[in-house]
Amino acid sequence: MVKEHQKLQFDYQYLQQQLSELKRMIFGSKSERFVASDIEQLDLFVEQLEISDIKHESIEITYKREKKAEEKQQPIRSSIPSHLPRIEEIIEPAEISPNSKKIGEEVTEILEYNPSSIFVRRIVRPKYIVQEDTKIVIGALPSLPIPKGNAGAGLLSHIMVSKFVHHLPFYRQQQIFKSQHLDISRATLCNWFNATTKLLEPLYDTLQKELLQSNYLQIDESPIGVQDTSKKGKLHMGYHWVHHAPLERLVLFKYAPSRSKNVPEELLQEYNGTIQTDGYSGYTNLNTKGTITLLACMAHARRYFEKALNEDAFRASYVLEQIQKLYAIERKARKRESSAEQRKRYRKSYAVPILDSLESWLKAQVLEVLPKSAIGKAIGYTLKLWDKLKRYTIDGRYEIDNNLVENTIRPLALGRKNYLFSGSHRAAQKAAMLYSLFASCKINNIDPYCWLKDVLENIQEHKANRLHELLPNHWKILKGINVAD
Template sequence: MSQFSDNDDFIQELLQQRDELYAEVSRFRHADNGTLDTLEKENREKDTIIKQQSEKIDKLLDQLAWYKRKMWNPSRERYIPENPDQRKIDWDGLDLLPEEEKLTKEADKEIIAYERRKPQKEKKKPVRLPLPEDLRREEEFIEPEGLNENWVRIGEEVTEVLEYKPGELYVRKIIRPKYAVKSEEQITEEQSRIRIASLPLLPLPRSNADASLLAEIIMNKYLYHIPFHRQIAMFKQLGLILSASTVNGWFKDVCDLLRALYYRLGEIVKDSDYIQVDESTVPVVNDEKHKTVKAYLWMVRSVMKNLVYFHYDKGSRAQKVVVELLHDYKGAIQTDGYEAYSIYEQKKGVLLLGCWAHARRKFEESLKEDKAGAEYALLQIGKLYQIETMADDQELDFQQRAELRTRLAYPIMVAFEKWIVNYYPKVLPNGRMGRALKYTYSLFYRLSRYHLDGRYKLDNNLAENAIRPLALGRKNYLFCGNHEAAENAAVIYSLIGCCNACDVDVREWLIDVLTKIPNYNNDYSKDLADLLPHNWKNSNKTEIIPTDSNNC
């Protein structure tokens, strides 16, 4: 009986503690007056702030990684997988038709088979080339000491060492003797009593600078990127003192002299049926703002004629500039993904092509964020470049190259496009991988058109190479003084760019053209196109011209 009594007491004690705790909680709730709700609301707000800050930190870390890569990593875009034999690919995203899957597998097999049977190139050992025979030789004899009549000369050892002498300035004195007639009876009234030879046409009539000096100044700045003030210091060491205003005046006059030739170049470039277009920045001084502003130079490259043409329109990058620049153009235009070019999708007679190098660059930047997806994308793009290597190795003509692309490249592009559509929901839309997929898919119709014609290039790299001297130049001379100076720079960059593309000696071309062009400007029956580097090279027969149509 006592046992049951003890249990009842224990239960009553527990019930009493429960009632006390309930009463205490009730008092706390009554005294709280909404404090708990406020704390919960504050916690939710803090969670939201923490989430936003985490996203911002991830974005900043992504940007920091990109800047580190640009600044210190090698600037190569070629992708090599770490272990291609063991890498596993997720094919769940591909939803190919049986016929498309069959064509894709056949293309992969043919590419792999070609790579396996392709002979490996032997690495060449470095060999010291002989010094050119046309260089002037100065002989120096060094006799051994202690010789007498007992010694007989049996030969000699010759060691050739390159020497350098700084450039030399000299004066060409043009002397024109004057002659007077002895007897005035021997001449008619129309004839002059004094005769003197005509002065040869000089590039700049009111200047004492000849073509060779003008060519050297222009070439040093726009080919070797030496600003005028450094050149003035170099000339001073050679004994010639020039003012900055004199050199700038010479440069302006030379650009005016070459401007008609520059316009003729633009007509020829835009007359071709396949061009590449790109744009790049050039700092220009704005007098109103008293600082440099970012302006743009547009570049048009004729792929088949291998000519480049730079255009400047007050530094604008607006769509209206390219519309005016190519308003009558008919043919294929290859560009990057800049939205200004999208207007040509609707223009009759124009075929817009994309650049696979830009798409590949996006995926290469996404490797650290999504290694599996980026590696797969880079592998597919790499196959397209392998097909181009196959065509180059086999020296296929344009028709055969187009057929090879249709048979191998097109099935790969179809599979790649479907993979992009199915893989996009798996990535962060605002991440690097998401942006790479969105960029590539939005331009896929442009990217895939290159297989239609064997002349079309896979990317726009040749155009970017033509712009590279502009990037080097602005790091040295820093800016253009005004819009007129930027227009003059476009003139020189265009003509020197054509010389480099056609493998023409810039100095030799400039000296010859600056000497001849006054005659062309005075005689409109002559075609200025004869002086353009590709035609000048053929007329002067400086070297044997290759048969490849891509070369000048």
Template sequence: MNIPYSTITDWVSNTCQLITPLYQSLLKEAMDSAYLHVDETPIQVLDKDKQGQTHRGYYWVYHNSLKDLVFFEYQLGRGREGPADMLKDFKGHIQTDGYSGYNFLNKEKDITLFHCWAHARRKFYDALKNDEARATYALEQIQLLYNLERNAREASLEADEVLSLRQREAVPVLTALHEWMKLAYMEVTSKSAIGKALAYGIKLWNGLTAYTTDGKLNIDNNKVENAIRPVALGRKNYLFAGSHEAAQRSAMLYSLLGTCKLNDINSFAWMKDVLERIAMHPINQISQLLPHNWTHKA
């Protein structure tokens, strides 16, 4: 059967309207945490006011790694307005990359902003061709930190045990690395790749080392970056969203299906069951249908 594109679009739109209460419930549960990973990624969107070109919008992504939940929100831009509104009542730790758009969080008394070692490591990797000796040394020291994290995971250590391990073994490595970086920076040109890598680490040092103060925190922001990967794959297939409304509907689906993935839930089985039940489900118990709370009923 040849089904008109407009009909399929209406089906998706109507489905998203039906599950909007679930999306809103997921937002509440995802934000009910003292620790979030935050990142953003672009999406091209058709805009009726921009003839012949697309608008560059952004998905802002909030990952609750303590509960394995992910929430996508579409915003027209990359400015602070989106996260400022989303995080206005948040209290706790926020982990991000080094993007300056998050710096406003440093002014919030109840928020501790800290950063990601994967981004710092990537910059030294990119500097290998520029200064192999210094870049290699930095990468070796960073690998020591990651080895500790792997050992902690393999040993299934509790948060207090992870904290003790980091204080005992990671902090000395970090202290020595910081001193080396400051000395090395004075020996290189600031515009070189190695100079930029060193400057990045030195500038964000307090944020890069904050993970050692709490065993529940992660060394990097890879959890939220992994959640964003389907968007990168999608960009290669659908190229753009048909409207700003469509981009937000996609954010809704990325959130709910992404949370299915994080909780090893069959997304098709979950969606089919929920769509058959949600119209009759009590709105004050809507959270029961969220992927991580879902119990399949034959």
């Protein structure tokens, strides 16, 4: 009878946990930021009073307060950027005598907008005949992205950026073009997309080779629905495997039909270095030729405790406070613009003692909680990955979490809400190509349109052994662009 009661109690707690998680997903805040209560914050500075020593007395207090009339604040208008071009418009008074003398002027600046203009680039190349040898000469045609095509580099760049940076599917772009009296079929847009990705494929391969030369990578994966001819009426669930090299400022999206460990094994077959991932077991025991060191993500561990707050606020809050201290150390080092060696020493002095204390606390608490409860899962997950979680302290180049690579996935998540799925496995990989290049532009603070337009205009004449110069992290140096980090 006692066992049955315990089982019913456990089932009740489990259902309560599931209900709480469902409410949180539907109605709750998506922020993972933890804010301790006022009492806990006070305890950092003063000794906690014993509850038994406090005498409670009820006192009724009445008073009148005069509410001060609030002065109406005038709205503050933001200044108009000085770099924007100005079109001056002078308005003279309707009635002005010839003897009037100008004593000044009032200037009003208003932001205006003209829809993007589409124009035809007409290239005229006169032909000449050289009478001495009867030879006809003509000027060389500039490099065109699509030979014998009628789409220029600017238009192609606008279409690609609109879809993969601003998340506008081709059918919406088609409607926008129609409003500008230009009828471009969906088939034409798809053909231009295929031609553009074919032109960029060697650069994508160069990006992959350079990224794999980094000795520190962050990896994550994100699902994408794909139409599969073998599954009529159903979508196949494929995955974009995202790789981020923080030191080289490069991002690589790689599409695969599955989430099998064979995917990272194939890509990382010759890799030597450190990879940082979440707790997915597919990264453990990779059968590769190189030596790989694994780091875990503190943000993923923190999420488990954040979910356990409603069930066990005391234990969950304690762990979240300790993790909050670890992140405060990282923010301080970043604010000081510390070098990798300085950050390593700083972590050894301040982060390692917190981690050692937290490890002992977790090992003691895991014996006192139900394994399948929310707090039990949080502690179990964290202890299972503990060696990998604290390994970031051995090298100042490593990050405490995988958030940088997760940030590069956001454009994919936003685009997925708009175009819903890819038309084929091949189209998904072509999309991965553009996501890679545009994400690399973003972390290098480069305008993706300017970069792609320049690349499409020059890539065909660029030497194959110097293609790396067109990658975003090298391109801004080649062009002499001074971009602040």
